[in-house]
Structure formats: structure tokens, C-alpha cells
Amino acid sequence: MRRMSLEDATVLAEAVLNRQGFSQEQTRALSQTVIAGQRDECHSHGLYRLLNCVSTLAAGKVVPDAVPEVHDQAPGIVRVDAKGGFSQLAFEAGLPKLAAKARNQGIAALAINHCVHFSALWIEIEAITDLGLVGLACNPTHACVAPAGGSQPLLGTNPLAFGWPRPDGQSPFIFDFATSAVARGEIELHRRENKPIPEGWGLDRAGQPSQDPAEVLEGAMLPFGGHKGSALGTMIELIAGPLIGDLTSAESLAHDDKAGASPYHGELILAMDPARFLGGSAAHYMAKAETLFSSISEQGARLPSQRRYEARERTRQEGIAIPEALYQELVQLT
Amino acid sequence: MRRMSLEDATVLAEAVLNRQGFSQEQTRALSQTVIAGQRDECHSHGLYRLLNCVSTLAAGKVVPDAVPEVHDQAPGIVRVDAKGGFSQLAFEAGLPKLAAKARNQGIAALAINHCVHFSALWIEIEAITDLGLVGLACNPTHACVAPAGGSQPLLGTNPLAFGWPRPDGQSPFIFDFATSAVARGEIELHRRENKPIPEGWGLDRAGQPSQDPAEVLEGAMLPFGGHKGSALGTMIELIAGPLIGDLTSAESLAHDDKAGASPYHGELILAMDPARFLGGSAAHYMAKAETLFSSISEQGARLPSQRRYEARERTRQEGIAIPEALYQELVQLT
Numbered sequence: 001m002r003r004m005s006l007e008d009a010t011v012l013a014e015a016v017l018n019r020q021g022f023s024q025e026q027t028r029a030l031s032q033t034v035i036a037g038q039r040d041e042c043h044s045h046g047l048y049r050l051l052n053c054v055s056t057l058a059a060g061k062v063v064p065d066a067v068p069e070v071h072d073q074a075p076g077i078v079r080v081d082a083k084g085g086f087s088q089l090a091f092e093a094g095l096p097k098l099a100a101k102a103r104n105q106g107i108a109a110l111a112i113n114h115c116v117h118f119s120a121l122w123i124e125i126e127a128i129t130d131l132g133l134v135g136l137a138c139n140p141t142h143a144c145v146a147p148a149g150g151s152q153p154l155l156g157t158n159p160l161a162f163g164w165p166r167p168d169g170q171s172p173f174i175f176d177f178a179t180s181a182v183a184r185g186e187i188e189l190h191r192r193e194n195k196p197i198p199e200g201w202g203l204d205r206a207g208q209p210s211q212d213p214a215e216v217l218e219g220a221m222l223p224f225g226g227h228k229g230s231a232l233g234t235m236i237e238l239i240a241g242p243l244i245g246d247l248t249s250a251e252s253l254a255h256d257d258k259a260g261a262s263p264y265h266g267e268l269i270l271a272m273d274p275a276r277f278l279g280g281s282a283a284h285y286m287a288k289a290e291t292l293f294s295s296i297s298e299q300g301a302r303l304p305s306q307r308r309y310e311a312r313e314r315t316r317q318e319g320i321a322i323p324e325a326l327y328q329e330l331v332q333l334t
Numbered sequence: 335m336r337r338m339s340l341e342d343a344t345v346l347a348e349a350v351l352n353r354q355g356f357s358q359e360q361t362r363a364l365s366q367t368v369i370a371g372q373r374d375e376c377h378s379h380g381l382y383r384l385l386n387c388v389s390t391l392a393a394g395k396v397v398p399d400a401v402p403e404v405h406d407q408a409p410g411i412v413r414v415d416a417k418g419g420f421s422q423l424a425f426e427a428g429l430p431k432l433a434a435k436a437r438n439q440g441i442a443a444l445a446i447n448h449c450v451h452f453s454a455l456w457i458e459i460e461a462i463t464d465l466g467l468v469g470l471a472c473n474p475t476h477a478c479v480a481p482a483g484g485s486q487p488l489l490g491t492n493p494l495a496f497g498w499p500r501p502d503g504q505s506p507f508i509f510d511f512a513t514s515a516v517a518r519g520e521i522e523l524h525r526r527e528n529k530p531i532p533e534g535w536g537l538d539r540a541g542q543p544s545q546d547p548a549e550v551l552e553g554a555m556l557p558f559g560g561h562k563g564s565a566l567g568t569m570i571e572l573i574a575g576p577l578i579g580d581l582t583s584a585e586s587l588a589h590d591d592k593a594g595a596s597p598y599h600g601e602l603i604l605a606m607d608p609a610r611f612l613g614g615s616a617a618h619y620m621a622k623a624e625t626l627f628s629s630i631s632e633q634g635a636r637l638p639s640q641r642r643y644e645a646r647e648r649t650r651q652e653g654i655a656i657p658e659a660l661y662q663e664l665v666q667l668t
Contacts, residue, residue, distance in 0.1 A: 074438075074439060075410075076409075076440040076441045077441065077610065105410030106408035106443060107442065107604070108439075134573065147630045150635035152629075154626075162565070162569045164572050177562045224559045224562050225559025225562065225563055226559075227511075227638070228511045228558050229559055230635075231496070231511065231638050234507075234630070235498075238468075239606070242619040242626075243608055243611050243619070244612075245611070248626055250629065270441070276408045276411065277443075277579070278579050281579055285577070285579050288575070288582065288585075291582075292571055292575075292584070296484065299480070299485050300485065304565050
């Protein structure tokens with residue numbers, strides 16, 4: 001493993017992205033995202049993802065110097081056209097207006113269109129909770145999940161993320177999960193290691209349950225939680241697809257045309273302002289949320305993101321570590 | 335079984351509620367709800383629920399003549415104080431303002447406070463899709479579900495419902511599910527029939543997995559879909575509890591004080607207007623949602639609510655049927 005400071009990792013990430021042709025602004029936003037992933041030890045969303053950024057660019061599936069355009073769609077809606085760039089800069093561009101609208105209206109939506117997507121949603125959600133707002137985000141991906149009772153890939157792994165701000169500098173309550181039974185990478189890992197996957201993860205091409213990872217990757221993954229997870233995944237297709245005038249996971253996959261690039265689609269983000277919902281009693285009710293969190297922790301259950309926050313603390317003290325091979329691969333891209 | 339027309343069933347429901355002391359307006363709203371449940375053959379939310387309305391009133395846990403108060407909280411938020419009555423009339427009172435706000439702002443929230451709750455959320459969601467809007471609703475219940483990894487009841491069965499309007503008079507896409515592994519009534523049914531429950535439904539009082547329905551009813555139910563369902567259930571506690579200045583499921587259970595009445599708490603409902611999100615291209619993108627629905631149906635998967643719509647059609651032709659014993663019990667309450 002190669003150890004380095006977050007600062008050195010940032011320099012490396014920026015050097016790769018710049019050298020490969022991303023504009024300065026795109027480079028900064030992308031680099032911040034992969035560094036945050038690496039810092040929290042979400043390795044698949046860390047420096048490793050730079051390889052994916054680069055291959056998506058090489059496939060001609062992302063605009064490396066896109067300048068997002070912000071539109072004031074309605075009193076409660078801000079729309080950002082990412083212009084074919086990665087989602088990060090578009091989110092950054094829309095966040096101030098989303099926050100202002102949420103503080104004024106109580107609730108507001110940010111619709112990002114025409115973006116290429118690879119990052120975990122918790123990063124965006126944490127930017128919202130940092131402003132004292134409640135956040136919810138979701139997006140389609142590429143069609144690879146069969147609806148419950150079906151046999152063919154139609155839905156994406158469609159992540160859903162939620163965040164709640166906490167007082168006194170405490171890390172926010174944030175969850176971020178795929179609506180598929182597992183991440184696609186988990187099945188790929190089983191294939192590489194030649195291990196069968198558990199029941200309930202996927203179907204073969206004929207739509208039959210299979211525990212062979214290669215067959216499932218050719219067939220369809222399954223949603224988490226049966227028909228309930230399937231319903232949620234469908235909801236995400238609708239509200240982060242047609243509702244915001246953008247692609248479904250099936251359309252995103254068709255757009256990819258076997259390039260194997262990151263999904264191209266839209267993203268829906270909601271923000272709600274507790275101060276606007278609660279007025280003078282906001283502190284009183286936010287304290288009740290803290291009671292709920294204590295009741296979860298005290299019975300030995302973990303709050304979501306706990307592992308990430310522990311990793312973040314570790315990174316603060318020890319820096320990060322990535323495989324030497326990955327390090328060398330990145331250096332060659334600079 | 336006793337067969338009757340929907341009209342006769344309505345007369346019976348209204349007679350029971352009126353005779354037991356509900357005001358005319360409360361009676362009308364409650365009766366509409368149980369009749370809609372019966373019509374769609376959701377028997378536990380049909381005429382059977384009248385017994386629950388009556389016992390909740392007898393326990394002094396609902397105000398039978400409450401007159402909801404509507405407050406314009408913010409440009410994007412309408413708040414309705416149900417004044418301790420059942421939720422239905424409060425929802426009715428708030429709906430026009432919610433719809434007007436959604437059409438103007440693009441997205442709006444309806445927060446119902448201080449309501450007693452028993453009905454399925456799809457009824458409210460369908461009222462929203464009938465207006466051409468996208469709807470989302472959720473509420474806490476009574477604490478009976480342990481968070482994933484925990485051992486004690488803390489979360490409610492916390493339902494989540496979503497609806498999407500469809501063109502040409504087609505029934506809307508609506509789902510409505512509990513974030514617990516199953517409904518509590520399902521476990522009670524197993525206890526009555528002396529049958530073990532499947533793994534994954536619940537824990538005994540010591541927090542150990544149990545397949546004994548009686549032990550689980552004394553212990554804790556489990557969320558659906560492991561930590562993902564648990565995270566969703568927690569989100570619902572937060573956004574339909576503290577965020578709107580109302581009770582969590584644990585607080586609702588404490589308020590009940592062993593009376594066994596329906597939960598007392600708040601409810602959060604969101605509405606989004608496709609026309610405001612999409613402007614002139616609304617029809618184009620709503621057609622893409624139809625393509626998604628076709629792709630689900632064509633591979634043999636069912637759209638949620640399909641069974642209800644089929645039952646509704648059956649009722650239209652044949653009327654409803656309830657057990658003779660239930661009929662007699664209801665007649666005695668008139």
C-alpha cells in the first residue's frame with residue numbers, strides 16, 4: 001500500500017484530471033469528490049474512480065470542459081443543465097439557489113439534467129446538511145435490475161440518499177443506498193473470485209434465479225426487499241427521469257451503446273428547511289430527533305454513515321492508503 | 335357473507351359513525367375512506383375498520399367533532415391542525431391549498447398535525463394523482479419495529495406511499511407499503527392460527543430472532559430489507575415527526591398509554607406538479623413514463639395497486655361482501 005496525505009492525494013487527482021483534458025473547474029469539483037470518498041474509505045468511490053472518469057472521457061461519453069447553466073424554473077425549482085459534464089460541478093452551481101429557495105419556500109427541488117454520474121450521493125447530501133437543511137437525492141443509473149416478478153433488466157441500481165442535520169457540530173444522519181439487492185461491483189467481485197453469490201441477488205438471462213455471478217451479470221440483478229424495493233426503484237426512475245425531463249435507466253443504457261461509460265441522465269435533489277417548517281420551536285423538535293438517534297445507538301444498532309465518520313477520523317490522523325499498483329497507474333496518467 | 339351495494343354500505347358506515355358520536359363532517363370523511371378500502375377489497379381497511387374507529391373513540395383517544403384548522407405556513411408549506419380528530423378531514427381541508435402551492439411553486443408540502451391515524455395512504459395519494467400531481471406521503475405509527483442491528487421496538491411500521499398520474503383515464507401508478515417486514519396484522523393472524531412466522535419478521539423480548547408470533551408481538555418486529563428498510567423507517571420518523579413538529583412512534587405509543595387506540599401523530603405529504611417541472615414538454619415525458627410501465631407489465635411483473643384496481647372493477651359489477659358476523663356487529667352499533 002502507498003500511504004499519503006490528503007493534500008498529496010488531491011495534487012495527484014488534479015494532475016490526472018487536468019492532464020487527461022478536464023477543465024480547471026471540472027477538475028477541482030471531480031477531485032474534491034474522489035478525495036472525499038477516499039477520505040471516508042469508500043474505496044470504490046475514491047481515487048480508484050479516476051480510472052473511470054478517464055475511460056468515460058476516452059469513450060467520448062463526457063464533456064470535459066462543460067460549463068453548467070442554472071435556470072430558475074419555478075419558485076420551488078432550480079434546474080441545472082450540466083451540458084454533458086459530470087454531475088459535481090452542476091450540483092455546486094445549483095446548490096446556493098436550492099438552499100435559498102428551501103429557506104424561502106420551506107421545500108425546494110434541484111433538477112440536474114444531462115449529466116454523467118459516478119459519485120456517491122452522500123457527498124451532495126452532506127453539502128445540504130452542512131447548510132442546516134434536510135436533503136433527499138436520487139437518480140437512475142443504467143438498466144440492470146429486473147422489477148420484482150419480472151425477468152429482464154429495466155431499472156437501474158437507483159440510489160436513494162437522505163440527510164438530517166445535527167446540532168453541536170455532530171456529523172449528520174445520512175444514508176445512501178442502492179435500491180438493488182447489492183451493488184453491481186459486489187457481483188463482479190464474486191465473479192473475479194469465482195465464488196457463487198447468495199440467493200436473491202439476481203437472475204440469469206432466461207429470468208431464472210441464479211447464484212452464478214457471471215450469469216447474473218449477463219442477466220438481471222434483483223431489487224432489495226422484494227416488491228417494496230422494486231417500487232422504490234421505479235419511483236426513482238419516474239421522479240429523477242420523466243418528471244425532470246431526463247432519461248430513464250433503460251434510455252441511459254441505450255445512450256451508452258455498449259461503451260461501458262458512466263450513466264448519463266438526470267438527478268433530483270430535494271431540500272427542506274426545518275426553520276421554515278418549525279419556526280421558533282425548531283430547536284425543541286431537533287432535540288427530539290437526537291432522542292431518536294440515542295435510542296438507536298443505545299440498543300446497539302449503528303447509525304448509517306457511522307463507519308464513514310470513523311474512517312474520516314482515522315484519515316485525519318493517518319492519511320490515506322491506496323494499492324501501489326493503483327498509485328502507479330494514476331501516476332502514468334499524469 | 336353478506337352482499338350489499340356500495341350505497342348501502344355507505345349508509346351503514348355513516349349510521350355507525352353518527353350514532354357513536356362523530357360529527358357530520360367527520361362521519362362523511364371517515365365513511366368515504368372505509369368505503370374506498372372496502373371497494374378495493376382491502377378488507378382490513380374496509381368496513382372492519384369502523385370497529386377500530388369506535389374503540390378509539392371509546393378509549394377517549396380521538397376527538398369526534400374536531401374541526402381542522404388550515405395554516406399557510408410558507409409559500410411551499412401548508413399546515414393543518416387536525417385538533418385531535420382522525421386524519422381524513424384534515425387531509426381534505428389541506429388538499430386544495432397543497433395543490434395550489436404545488437402548481438405555483440412546483441413542489442409543496444402538507445404537514446398534518448395532531449391527528450389520529452388509521453387509514454391506508456393510497457387513498458390520499460389517489461386524491462393527489464386525480465389532480466394530475468405526483469404525490470408522496472408517510473407517517474410514523476406506534477413503536478413496534480427494532481432498527482436493523484437493534485433489539486428493542488422503536489420505529490413504527492411507518493408506511494410510505496407514492497403516486498404518479500397517468501393519462502387517458504388510466505388508474506394511477508401508486509404504491510403504499512409498510513417499512514416493517516410485514517404488517518402487524520399478519521403476525522397477529524399467525525398467532526390466532528397457532529402457526530410459526532417466517533424468519534426475518536421479528537425478535538423476542540430479549541432481542542433474539544424468533545418465529546413464535548406471540549413472542550414477536552411482545553418483542554419487536556423487524557424492518558423490511560435489512561438496514562435499508564430500517565434507514566427508510568428512520569427517515570419517516572424524522573420527516574413526519576420532528577420536522578413537522580409532531581410525535582415519533584415512541585412518543586405516540588407513550589401517548590396511547592396502553593389504551594390500544596390508533597396512533598396519534600403527524601403526517602407529511604409532498605406534491606409535485608409535472609407541468610411546472612416540464613412546461614411544454616410535459617406530455618412528451620409523461621409518455622416516457624408510460625413506456626416504463628409497459629416494460630414492467632410486458633415482462634410479467636405487476637404494477638403496484640393492480641390487484642386493487644381489479645377488485646374495484648369487480649365491486650362495480652357485484653357490490654361488496656362482508657362476513658355476516660361483522661355485518662351484525664356493525665348493525666348493533668347503529
